[in-house]
Amino acid sequence: MKIVVAVKRVIDANVKVRVKADGTGVEMANVKMAMNPFCEIAVEEALRIKEAGGADEVVIVSAGPQGATETIRTALAMGADRGVHVLTDAVLEPLAVAKLLKAVIDKEQPGLVILGKQAIDDDCNQTGQMLAALLGWAQATFASKIEIAGDSATVTREIDGGLEKVAVKLPAVVTTDLRLNEPRYASLPNIMKAKKKPIEAMAPDALGVDIAPRLTVLKVEEPPKRSAGVKVETAAELVAKLHDAGVI
Amino acid sequence: MDFTLPEELRILREQLRRFVDAEIIPHERETLEDSGDELKPEWRARLVKGAKDLGIWMMEVPEEHGGAGLNLVGRAVVWQELARTIGLPSRGETITGPSVRHILYNLEGELREKYLLPVLRGEKKACFAQTEPDAGSDPGGMRTTAVLDGDHYVINGTKRFISGAGRSHFMQLMAATDRAKGSRGGISCFLVDMDTPGVKLGARYQTMMGDAPWEIILDNVRVPAKNMIGEEGGGFKLGQKWLGTGRVKHGARALGVAERCLEMATSYAKQRATFGKPLAERQGIQWMLADIYIELEAARLLVFQAASKLDAGEDARTDAYICKYFADEMAFRAADACMQIHGGIGLTTDLPIEKFWRQQRSYRITEGASEVMKHVIARHVLKTY
Structure with missing residues (x-):
């Protein structure tokens, strides 16, 4: 079986994101970038399935500007086999990404597609679901455990108030939650090996996908600042304050 | 002229950063024996495993002796990232393998059996x-x-x-x-x-x-x-060949120290308010931060220039002196400014700053005092110009 993993290059989780002065987006110039943490988990899971004998190839796909090559290379250094880079500087909405992924998947014919449940930049949490719909495949989102058996997978999902187990027929789309695994470090010898692994670059046009945005961004702004709280000494004082505030 | 690290070293740097941030920094006051130059056995086991997972174990040992044979630019990246924490001994033991005195690689026959091989196996120090x-x-x-x-x-x-x-x-x-x-x-x-x-x-x-x-x-x-x-x-000449590497190591380590100090100083300056304004809005503090940053960036260029010259087999003795002098002094100033910005809390052992400060103060004296570095640099200048 072949596994396709989609990865996204995002602003590093440790960087404080700032809104551009003109309100058109967030500041991306000279900002440290890294692989979306949920995508790292997706790569790790694919590698574990492969190492356990459940797959024979892991293919990494990313869509975005030139820099995304480095993110693909990082996944190859973790142990994936080859990469596909849909090269574009355009702003990509989840639907456009899902369509690009579908085009690549139509060619690759994998038995399983794994994505992060969301990217930590826009937190859309849409691409995996849209992709499954476009493909007409089963989907299992927010996975905290994946077990493959024959032509089906049992996925444990994290839902409000507990865990849910679903069985999906393969091929299927799975999106990862935080507790699925702890991604490995790419080791130096594997980083060197990854230099020789192929990354195929292609333009969105070549895939026949229209990536034009369907949404218009009116304005991007910082969330309102919370005003400082008040410390109270006793429960009685707390109740009195809540009364004064008209909350109780 | 290309000033960027090769992609593979950028990826390695990311991995090391993640490792140090997640596995060492949260415990950085617990990992060392009281002597300060050795890891506690349980931490040694844990961190050496990490180093092996990262593929930096035996990174300094040439490939023909079974090591990773990483070039100096690559090692500088590793030294820099591992120096961002006080949780690893600054001198003495490393988590990247036994410390092998370079001279041992020249040994042959019986001496090689007696001295080099046991060191490589971790049996002798x-x-x-x-x-x-x-x-x-x-x-x-x-x-x-x-x-x-x-x-x-x-x-x-x-x-x-x-x-x-x-x-x-x-x-x-x-x-x-x-x-x-x-x-x-x-x-x-x-x-x-x-x-x-x-x-x-x-x-x-x-x-x-x-x-x-x-x-x-x-x-x-x-x-x-x-x-x-x-x-x-001929003892002196033998040692000379490797001194450049040691000085680049000083420089690279200093980059890590200064970078951590800059991270801490900036973050604290934004949080800490005095007289109704965050420290970061005061010009006196801003200039301190700017100075650390300027000097750190300058040192970074010096360190990687010296490392890449030595990798290319060039005579980079003066570059290495400059590297040791400038970077060790720079990181001391960074630790000192970071401490000053933190005020009283910067003096406590709750934060790593005082340890960085003590280490950096010592490097202005040991393994080539700053004045001696300047002395040889001056000799070079007088000869050249």
Whole structure:
């Protein structure tokens, strides 16, 4: 079986994101970038399935500007086999990404597609679901455990108030939650090996996908600042304050 | 001219950053023995495993000896990232493999079996005994003598500030075979087992950085003549070849220290408000942050320039001196400014700043004092211009 993993290059989780002065987006110039943490988990899971004998190839796909090559290379250094880079500087909405992924998947014919449940930049949490719909495949989102058996997978999902187990027929789309695994470090010898692994670059046009945005961004702004709280000494004082505030 | 790290080293740097942030920094006050130059056994096991997972184990050991043989630019990236925490010994033990004195790679036959291979296997440790009470920055003036007597040399003298002597199995000892010639052909290099009759550990000096180097007393120590490495009087030259690497290591380590100090100082300056405004809005503080950043960026260029020249086999002695001098001084100023910005809390052992400060203060003296670095740089300038 072949596994396709989609990865996204995002602003590093440790960087404080700032809104551009003109309100058109967030500041991306000279900002440290890294692989979306949920995508790292997706790569790790694919590698574990492969190492356990459940797959024979892991293919990494990313869509975005030139820099995304480095993110693909990082996944190859973790142990994936080859990469596909849909090269574009355009702003990509989840639907456009899902369509690009579908085009690549139509060619690759994998038995399983794994994505992060969301990217930590826009937190859309849409691409995996849209992709499954476009493909007409089963989907299992927010996975905290994946077990493959024959032509089906049992996925444990994290839902409000507990865990849910679903069985999906393969091929299927799975999106990862935080507790699925702890991604490995790419080791130096594997980083060197990854230099020789192929990354195929292609333009969105070549895939026949229209990536034009369907949404218009009116304005991007910082969330309102919370005003400082008040410390109270006793429960009685707390109740009195809540009364004064008209909350109780 | 390309000033960017190659992609593979950028990826390695990311992995190391993640490792240090997640596995070491949260525990950085718990990992070391009280001596400060050794990891506690449980932490050694854990962090060496991490180093092996990252593929940086034995990174300094050439490939023909079974190591990773990483080039100096690559090692500089590793040293820089590992120096962002006080949780690893600054001197002494490393998590990237046994510390192998470069000179050992030149050994052949019986000496190779006896000294190099056990070190590579982690069974034996070595220390470097050069400094003396009256010969630190001026090793040519050393008073320890080695006199040939039949097929042995008889060695007498006292060595001081020898790190790791107490846990070493042998030492790389520098002694004068011709005191009149000094560093110009009068110093020879010997491998001496610590259990040789006449070798005694003397006083131990507790230093402000945490580690405690030893005094070694040599009283009529008889060393087989075949334990002399290189030619008689050639000891100094032998060592020269590797000094550049050590100085780049100083520089790279200083980058990590300064970077962490800059991260901490900036983050604190944004949070801490005095007289109704965050420190970060005060020009006096802003200039401190700007100075750390400017000097850090300048040092980074110096370090990677020296490293890439040495990798290319160029004579980069002066670059290496500049690297050691500028980066070690720079990181001390960074630690000092970081401490000043933090105020009282910066003095406490709740934060790593005081440890960085003590370490960096010491590097302005050890392994080539700043004044000695400037002395040789000045000699280069006077010769060149």
